[in-house]
Amino acid sequence: MVAHPALFTPVRVGAVTLPNRVLMGSMHLGLEEVDGGFERLAAFYAERARHGVALMVTGGIAPNEEGRPWEDGAVMTDAAVEEHRLITDAVHAEGGRILLQLLHFGRYAHHADLVAPSALQAPISERPPRAMTHEEILRTIRDFASAASRAIEAGYDGVEIMGSEGYLLNEFLAPATNLRDDAWGGDAERRRLFPLRVAAAVREAIGAEAILSFRLSAIDLVDGGSTAEETIALARALEAAGVDLLNTGVGWHESRVPTIATLVPRAAFAEATRRIRARVGIPVVASNRISTPEVAERLILDGDADLVSMARPFLADPAFLAKAARGEAASINTCIGCNQACIDHTLTGRVTSCLVNPRAGHETVLTLAPTRRAERIAVVGAGPAGLAFAVAAAERGHRIVLFERRPDIGGQFDIARRIPGKEEFAETLRYYRGRIEELGIDLRLGADADADALDGFDRVVVATGVRPRRPDVPGADLPHVLDYAEVVREGRPVGARVAILGAGGIGFDVASFVSQAEPSPGGDALRSFERAWGISYAPESAGGAIAPVPLPPARTVRMMQRKPGRLGAGLGKTTGWIHRAELRHRDVEMLAGVDYLAITEAGVLVAHEGAERLVEADTVVLCTGQESNRALVPELAVRGIRHHVIGGADVAAEVDAKRAIRQGVELAATI
Ligand code: NAP
Numbered sequence: 001m002v003a004h005p006a007l008f009t010p011v012r013v014g015a016v017t018l019p020n021r022v023l024m025g026s027m028h029l030g031l032e033e034v035d036g037g038f039e040r041l042a043a044f045y046a047e048r049a050r051h052g053v054a055l056m057v058t059g060g061i062a063p064n065e066e067g068r069p070w071e072d073g074a075v076m077t078d079a080a081v082e083e084h085r086l087i088t089d090a091v092h093a094e095g096g097r098i099l100l101q102l103l104h105f106g107r108y109a110h111h112a113d114l115v116a117p118s119a120l121q122a123p124i125s126e127r128p129p130r131a132m133t134h135e136e137i138l139r140t141i142r143d144f145a146s147a148a149s150r151a152i153e154a155g156y157d158g159v160e161i162m163g164s165e166g167y168l169l170n171e172f173l174a175p176a177t178n179l180r181d182d183a184w185g186g187d188a189e190r191r192r193l194f195p196l197r198v199a200a201a202v203r204e205a206i207g208a209e210a211i212l213s214f215r216l217s218a219i220d221l222v223d224g225g226s227t228a229e230e231t232i233a234l235a236r237a238l239e240a241a242g243v244d245l246l247n248t249g250v251g252w253h254e255s256r257v258p259t260i261a262t263l264v265p266r267a268a269f270a271e272a273t274r275r276i277r278a279r280v281g282i283p284v285v286a287s288n289r290i291s292t293p294e295v296a297e298r299l300i301l302d303g304d305a306d307l308v309s310m311a312r313p314f315l316a317d318p319a320f321l322a323k324a325a326r327g328e329a330a331s332i333n334t335c336i337g338c339n340q341a342c343i344d345h346t347l348t349g350r351v352t353s354c355l356v357n358p359r360a361g362h363e364t365v366l367t368l369a370p371t372r373r374a375e376r377i378a379v380v381g382a383g384p385a386g387l388a389f390a391v392a393a394a395e396r397g398h399r400i401v402l403f404e405r406r407p408d409i410g411g412q413f414d415i416a417r418r419i420p421g422k423e424e425f426a427e428t429l430r431y432y433r434g435r436i437e438e439l440g441i442d443l444r445l446g447a448d449a450d451a452d453a454l455d456g457f458d459r460v461v462v463a464t465g466v467r468p469r470r471p472d473v474p475g476a477d478l479p480h481v482l483d484y485a486e487v488v489r490e491g492r493p494v495g496a497r498v499a500i501l502g503a504g505g506i507g508f509d510v511a512s513f514v515s516q517a518e519p520s521p522g523g524d525a526l527r528s529f530e531r532a533w534g535i536s537y538a539p540e541s542a543g544g545a546i547a548p549v550p551l552p553p554a555r556t557v558r559m560m561q562r563k564p565g566r567l568g569a570g571l572g573k574t575t576g577w578i579h580r581a582e583l584r585h586r587d588v589e590m591l592a593g594v595d596y597l598a599i600t601e602a603g604v605l606v607a608h609e610g611a612e613r614l615v616e617a618d619t620v621v622l623c624t625g626q627e628s629n630r631a632l633v634p635e636l637a638v639r640g641i642r643h644h645v646i647g648g649a650d651v652a653a654e655v656d657a658k659r660a661i662r663q664g665v666e667l668a669a670t671i
């Protein structure tokens with residue numbers, strides 16, 4: 001029997017029948033604007049098409065100059081057609097289909113000539129937009145149509161019009177951002193006119209055979225967004241205008257509701273798609289936090305959607321779909337929703353990649369070809385760096401013995417997976433466990449490898465990670481002072497008042513861990529998430545964003561750092577605000593610019609803002625960074641054993657799974 005039969009049931013989209021119901025959603029890969037980027041893009045898409053993705057959508061390309069994301073952002077000009085042909089040829093050669101996404105950034109653009117229906121600055125933008133004139137609106141519609149014709153000329157199988165996430169088309173739809181009172185605004189029907197005219201013009205430009213997808217905002221999650229009825233009216237009008245496929249987006253970029261981070265329950269927004277699907281005749285695509293074939297299958301079986309869109313899961317594992325089809329879902333390298341190497345990179349001008357798969361976006365430069373000379377290699381430490389090296393080296397044909405002192409693999413990931421909202425990190429460990437078995441890696445748990453045990457290997461990879469730093473503060477050795485590993489991994493009990501020293505990623509994780517109230521037994525995680533972040537599906541709600549009602553905190557928590565400035569400033573670009581908001585909801589007090597004077601039985605004595613203060617605490621948790629564990633290295637050197645040091649054992653400062661995994665794979669690629 002076919003695994004996931006609903007997912008692999010063909011579906012008709014416009015004039016085309018797709019062999020399965022998975023769409024690879026649009027991702028900006030950061031290669032669109034770099035030299036040689038189109039060759040790399042072609043390799044990226046081709047690898048995914050080879051593994052069975054039936055339909056994919058490119059990253060957003062602007063239809064005109066004002067629509068660019070930033071000054072040198074890609075525009076679908078005549079000159080671009082030949083470059084795009086590299087992509088379409090590569091995808092077609094693998095039997096896939098690909099749509100070009102046309103995306104006008106509207107008031108989210110990061111250049112000086114940004115436009116919008118009304119001159120209202122977005123809360124996340126650097127400057128206000130200019131309101132478009134009637135003539136500009138008509139010209140923009142023509143620009144969409146011309147860009148769409150060029151997409152067909154470049155060999156694309158159709159076009160997706162980006163109408164969600166708060167970009168230009170979405171801005172026309174929402175009363176909060178469209179204050180016009182002319183043909184293009186004033187009531188819901190006139191606010192719909194621009195997106196509808198764009199859709200109709202694009203349909204005319206691409207002809208009847210090409211696929212026309214429209215990505216509409218299924219729920220805006222901002223005040224003054226569209227109501228459900230307005231969204232459904234738009235969906236029906238788009239169908240009438242010739243759209244073949246309704247892809248869905250969730251939440252505007254300026255929304256204060258997390259929509260894709262790892263703490264968002266899987267398929268959390270299925271309700272938004274379901275209510276559209278019930279009222280249209282064309283296929284509807286669900287998106288957001290669909291990261292496993294099981295979740296995708298359930299959405300289709302339950303009638304929430306006709307297709308599912310996944311984007312990041314194809315960064316994490318290009319063979320996702322082929323594995324799902326073979327019934328090997330357990331061997332999928334699952335996207336853990338961390339955003340660290342994908343969207344955080346995209347938004348900071350770096351090539352989009354993936355924390356758990358550093359080859360993503362680098363397919364042509366980071367290759368794992370079979371080795372010509374297999375070696376016997378010892379890897380010491382089964383944290384992210386050691387695991388990544390061991391698996392990549394074994395894939396190349398090396399024989400690996402993997403030593404781990406603890407009873408299980410995981411290292412820092414074994415800590416992260418215990419943090420509320422980071423449970424997905426366990427998926428990476430499940431993946432590595434499977435690969436260790438499939439590749440015949442000799443895993444020795446509970447084995448403290450010393451130099452004697454390592455003699456005789458062709459080389460040794462030291463991936464022994466880090467140990468928590470104990471700061472030099474009087475009283476740091478008192479019994480109520482614990483380090484983060486003791487609290488999170490060992491489960492040592494903590495009191496009703498907790499003081500946390502150090503406010504990096506781990507300090508925030510620990511604050512979340514100790515402040516989180518126990519969920520009520522049998523409680524529904526999705527409903528709790530909706531309440532905690534203020535999501536409403538009530539028909540009268542304009543935008544679906546309401547006041548959050550978080551659970552009361554489990555404890556009184558205070559966190560501190562020595563440097564001045566906002567706590568959490570160094571957290572991920574797309575996730576830092578979520579961690580800060582979560583702790584604010586739980587009344588966690590944050591103190592910056594403190595001097596630790598002493599830890600006493602009553603708490604932490606600090607100098608803060610020119611005065612001494614006792615931060616009362618029953619338990620003090622140290623999240624004050626790490627030190628490298630590299631005790632093995634001197635003896636390996638003395639004995640002349642060839643060795644490499646990777647991950648936290650190499651550089652402890654800001655020990656980081658993204659760097660550790662990449663370093664492991666890069667080293668494996670060179671041996
Ligand atoms: P970190 O970001 O370097 O933070 C260490 C904290 O310890 C800082 O707040 C620092 O602040 C303080 N500190 C450093 N030396 C100290 C000393 N001698 N005495 C007292 N305080 C000291 O590292 P981390 O929190 O340990 O996290 C490690 C890495 O894990 C992160 O860089 C990140 O890559 C990853 N991570 C990320 C996340 C996330 O983004 N959500 C979560 C977990 C882990 P002051 O020096 O100002 O006091």
Ligand code: SF4
Binds near residue numbers: 313316334340354357
């Ligand atoms: Fe998923 Fe994280 Fe990889 Fe992005 S970096 S694709 S969120 S695992």
